[in-house]
Amino acid sequence: MSAHPDPAAPSASLNARAKLAVTAGKAAAAVSRAAGRGSGSVIGGRVALKLDPELLSRVSEGLDVILVSATNGKTTTTRLIAEALKAAGPVVSNALGANMPAGITSALADSGEARFGVIEVDEKYLNQVARATHPKAIALLNLSRDQLDRSSETRMLAENWREGLAGSEAVIIANADDPLVTWAASSCKKVIWVAAGQAYKEDAWSCPSCGGVMQRPDEEWFCPSCGFRRPQPHWALQGEFVVDPQGNPWPIRLQLPGRANLSNATSTAAVVSVFGVHPQIALQRMESVQAVAGRYESVVVHGREVRLLLAKNPAGWLETFSLIDPAPAPVVLSVNALSADGTDTSWLWDVDYERLVGHPVFVMGQRKLDLAVRLEVAGVQFQVVDSIQQAVAMAPQGRIEAIANYTAFQQLRRDVANVN
Amino acid sequence: MSESALRLVWIYPDLLSTYGDRGNVLVVERRARQRRLEVERIDVRSDQPVPTSGDIYLIGGGEDRPQRLAGERLRQDPGLGRAIENGAIVFAVCAGYQILGHEFIDDRGERTAGLGLLDVWSTRGESKRNVGDIVAEPDPRLGLPTLTGFENHQGVTHLGQGVSPLARVSVGGGNGTGDGTEGAWRDTVFGTYLHGPIMARNPIVADLLIKLALDVSALPPVDNTWYDALRSERIAAAQSAS
CATH class of the missing domain: 3.40.1190.10 (Mur-like, catalytic domain)
Structure with missing residues (x-):
């Protein structure tokens, strides 16, 4: 401008x-x-x-x-x-x-x-x-x-x-x-x-x-x-x-x-x-464009690199899975169901979480239990955590891919900003 | 049931799969495999014939126009009716539930014939759309625990003499008739307004379908830890919001 x-x-x-x-x-x-x-x-x-x-x-x-x-x-x-x-x-x-x-x-x-x-x-x-x-x-x-x-x-x-x-x-x-x-x-x-x-x-x-x-x-x-x-x-x-x-x-x-x-x-x-x-x-x-409104941004949390990825709907999750580091890169998933996200979480079943088999996965956010059942049925190994700090502390080595839907993503950005 | 595998038929994923309905298919499949059953899953697109030899048929929800198209195509196809005559189990959600009945209101606002496989008929509600978490107590004859789900519909479904309510609503709208009923069932045919999807929120419903298909009264236990945690959370959330 x-x-x-x-x-x-x-x-x-x-x-x-x-x-x-x-x-x-x-x-x-x-x-x-x-x-x-x-x-x-x-x-x-x-x-x-x-x-x-x-x-x-x-x-x-x-x-x-x-x-x-x-x-x-x-x-x-x-x-x-x-x-x-x-x-x-x-x-x-x-x-x-x-x-x-x-x-x-x-x-x-x-x-x-x-x-x-x-x-x-x-x-x-x-x-x-x-x-x-x-x-x-x-x-x-x-x-x-x-x-x-x-x-x-x-x-x-x-x-x-x-x-x-x-x-x-x-x-x-x-x-x-x-x-x-x-x-x-x-x-x-x-x-x-x-x-x-x-x-x-x-x-x-x-x-x-x-x-x-x-x-x-x-x-x-x-x-x-x-x-x-x-x-x-x-x-x-x-x-x-x-x-x-x-x-x-x-x-x-x-x-x-x-x-x-x-x-x-x-x-x-x-x-x-x-x-x-x-x-x-x-x-x-x-070529000069890096993170856009925090999307794709890499941050450091307790000495670990965490990449912040936004996925709001089945098409977005599918595109996001195609760009994350291959297994066994650790993955954090965070899902909320506030009004801005849509209060119906049934879309989780339209997302192919089966693609995360082989990744150590940590689930958090307001609707982590919906995610837990979804991953259980997908046959993905996962652990339920309360915060990004806890996920980072438990994650095995490698860049951590943190994927979140709309308000969960905003929350994640605030959380990592507060840590640093 | 056919000799080798449990045949799980998903009707019209191209039209009736709007509200995570794939979840019902995945949960039934998963829980059958956890009991060491072989599962043959058959996804039937709306330009393909419905097989008559399935054991469990699942029909999902959809928006008004796809619902009309699905109803038109299923009326031309005797497959599902023959399967029910053969004793197959049918479980239908929302738009699929309405299609099983005698008639429903389509996207053009017209009364449209359904399949007449359940003695119910659907109209369009005058009041506001039912959207949100729902909790309901199932018909005690089914041996199911409290049902939790998410509903999102304008339709109102009226029950005839030939069916029983699937459940009684404690939070939410259900059939929308004002009498507190939710869903309908007769023998091996079930209809409900519960999304969520219902099998993910209530895995015992998936087990019920498998038991009916196998004609057994019990299944080996599986780990329900996360399902139970989700159920408790959603039931409590719905009750505190109401």
Whole structure:
């Protein structure tokens, strides 16, 4: 983000009411920060939006807005796009993952001299944010089951995207390997298809168009009942290379681990090419990205290296298992079921914990007993612990891979910060 | 039961596997293998015929549209009905439970025919959705301990003369009829609104199905330490929240 003479002063282009709203919002954010309730960006945005409901439209005026939505990978991809786009001009972004209208408004109010606004959007708010911000590009990465007790069914989300985006002038960058994302994007005018892969397929056996049973030979997919099929991709992830529309392969060298991040990098290259950034430049810039909001961060606890990994739903856990150190690397699992996590823990049974056989495993978190039964049935050796310190003290040698769902991850970050 | 292995059939994982229903399959399979039984697991996708020679059939929960599709496809397939005539055990959860009945309300708000394999019919509740932990006391004839689960449904299921309630709710909504009943059963066919999944929270239910399949009155004991710890925690949490 570019320097601004007074970061607290609203941009000159905002009218009086919007300025008041931004200023009041910042005051509320400062109070929230002082009270120790997090970064304050959400509460600040909420106050501001209440004073001026059209504020999100106003604060995005003059920016080339790029929206990023998905079940998984949206925070990281937003960060990668922001980094790559800096090659073309200054960027403002909701880098802390506050991805609902209030948090987005708060982030954009600080736009300063930025030319681009790179915005992560919660799946359920995509249409609303797209209407308010008139984006130039929208990246749709993946859709799969997440927090079933409170969010709507996955196919309904795809249907909502499809209806909301049908008339959009934005260039849609969509994952052609995800049938639900393809269904959502296929009514749009301008679509760039990216073969970004799909590891978790359990929500994609039923044709989103007609309900037929999907056939999935190799990387293709099609519905034999209605003919809905995978579009021909323009960009593709092949091994550890991004292949551009001309067929040129560009090597991906990320500090971020795992297949999912190779996929995120591929989508990022496709997005920033819309704004004239060459894939080679984009990929070079992505190399600098390390931890994103604490995800993938390595910390030292009592002299032991612990890597913090976030996994919120079956697709996320599957991607995470594919990147951890091989057995017998010690693994800590922590699961909560607060409202932000979803209070129904039955998703644990959609995760292949059988993959942890051979690892010494330590389970903790509010729902450690659910994990214990799941691992018992999976035939995984485990011990139940009360804290990360206890797990670290008991773990055999090797880097400790700590995998946690949403609020358990936040708790884990606080715990390791307090130890050190 | 067939000669060599326990045949465990999972109906339509492509449509009815939204709420961790795979857990029921995994727990039954695990507990059978712990008793040194061979298990043949058969996952039947909705474009495949339902085999008639299974011992235990499990049907899971799903959202409204997949439920309609599953009902349409199962109505075309005589496999499950024949299996029940052969004495097979059927255990169905939520959307699967509704499909076993005479009719349910589909995603378009229309009354849709079920399979008529349980004497129940389902309507859509007027009040708010039942979401949360549920505790219920099972029919004493089943020899089961208190049931714990997680429910998440708008549907209300009415019981006919041909079935008994599976349990009486002490915390939660159950069938949603206001009479405190939860689930339904007749002979070897069971339906319930309990997710969790139910077998993980209540492994004795998995054992019951295995005993019925083997036609035995008892099974060798297995270590239930973690199941028991989870059960106690969830029952206490549900009771203190209510």
